[in-house]
Every structure is written in C-alpha cells, then in structure tokens.
Amino acid sequence: MLTQKTRYALRALLYLIEEGHGDAVQLPRIAETQKIPRKFLELIMLDLKALGIVKSVRGPKGGYRLTRHPRGISFGEVIRGLEGxxxxxxxxxxxxxxxxxxxxxxxxxxxxxxxxxxxxxxxxVLNSVSLEDGARWELRLTDSDADNSHSGDPLAADWQI
Structure with a gap:
C-alpha cells in the first residue's frame, strides 16, 4: 500500500504537469489546490529534488518544476524512490x-x-506508465485528442527543462 507521502508526491507532480506546463509552480499554490499540508509538502519536494525529479527555481516566479519531460518520468521511478x-x-x-x-x-x-x-x-506496469500518461488520464485526454488539437492540449507545451 502506498504511503500518504507518496500519494501526495504523485498528486503534486501531476499538478506541476497540469498547471505548470513546464514552468515553476509555487509551493503554497500546490499545497492549497491539492490539499497537502504545506510543511509536509516542503519535505516531500525536498525528497523529490534529491531524487532528481524536480528542481527549485528562485525568484518572484520561482517554485518547483520537473527536471525533465513528464514522458520520461514513470510512476515506478517516483514510487521506488520514495517507498523503497x-x-x-x-x-x-x-x-x-x-x-x-x-x-x-x-x-x-x-x-x-x-x-x-x-x-x-x-x-x-509502474515503469510503463509515465507522469504524462497520468496527467492525460486526469485531464481525460486521449492520444487522438492531443494529436488533433495541440493548441488545446496543456501537455503539448514546449517543456523548458
């Protein structure tokens, strides 16, 4: 069974994809929208940073962002990194x-x-499902939807990693 920590981590990562579009998202915004206790999220993001999955960005538009395209990060990588x-x-x-x-x-x-x-x-199974797949499931997009309408697909953004 997944720990709450890992569930929160996955929720935060999916939010970075859905709302950040490759840009940094501020921690308070993630905590509030995903209903994750802020102090706990700070610790989770530090763990994800140590795993090389996210990086922090300083400044007024700072926050956290993925270190690589969500297609290249599997649920298995996140779960194994946090759960063992x-x-x-x-x-x-x-x-x-x-x-x-x-x-x-x-x-x-x-x-x-x-x-x-x-x-x-x-x-x-865990390694075959990427965070991009998970974000698509959350957004209820199909591959054909994304292929036919990149302008409306938040995952079609150019990821500046």
Whole structure:
C-alpha cells in the first residue's frame, strides 16, 4: 500500500504537469489546490529534488518544476524512490533483498516464487506508465485528442527543462 507521502508526491507532480506546463509552480499554490499540508509538502519536494525529479527555481516566479519531460518520468521511478522496495516480501526484492527467517529452501519456496512474479509484473506496469500518461488520464485526454488539437492540449507545451 502506498504511503500518504507518496500519494501526495504523485498528486503534486501531476499538478506541476497540469498547471505548470513546464514552468515553476509555487509551493503554497500546490499545497492549497491539492490539499497537502504545506510543511509536509516542503519535505516531500525536498525528497523529490534529491531524487532528481524536480528542481527549485528562485525568484518572484520561482517554485518547483520537473527536471525533465513528464514522458520520461514513470510512476515506478517516483514510487521506488520514495517507498523503497516494490516487492511485498524481503526475499523477492532485487535491491533490498533479505532472506526470510522462516524459509526452509528459497530455491523451491512457492511464496517467494509467487512474490517475485508479483514484483516483476508490478514493476513492469509502474515503469510503463509515465507522469504524462497520468496527467492525460486526469485531464481525460486521449492520444487522438492531443494529436488533433495541440493548441488545446496543456501537455503539448514546449517543456523548458
């Protein structure tokens, strides 16, 4: 299950795409419109900055913006960066592997085999959906809508990353 922190992070990132159009968005505006406690959002944005997903911009038009086009940032990257392992059991994790204390034989363990499969499929799905896809879902745009009418597509903006 996702933590509230990760849900807020995803909500803030989608808002940067939908409202920022590649420009910086001020933190108070994100917090207010997305109903995220401001102090908590400050910590979340610092974590996203450390992951290289957002950067801060100083000045009167400052705030936060994505470091690259939303097409190049997957839900998987954000979730793994904030949550850690995707695997539901430690013995199925690639980066955070830990042997289970009650396992008799890892090579034949049905529980481990199942959760390696779940991990792999989950990672495939999370990595295949970009923040741009998520923003399109939120805006209820289809690919054909975007292709036919770039002037009305907020995601068609030139991203100045």
């Amino acid at each position: 392992p995707i695997a539901l059991v430690p013995c199925a994790s690639v980066n955070f592997y830990k042997r289970c204390g009650d396992c008799h034989d890892e090579a034949t363990c049905a529980i481990r085999r199942l959760f390696v499969l779940v991990r792999d499929r989950s990672i495939d």
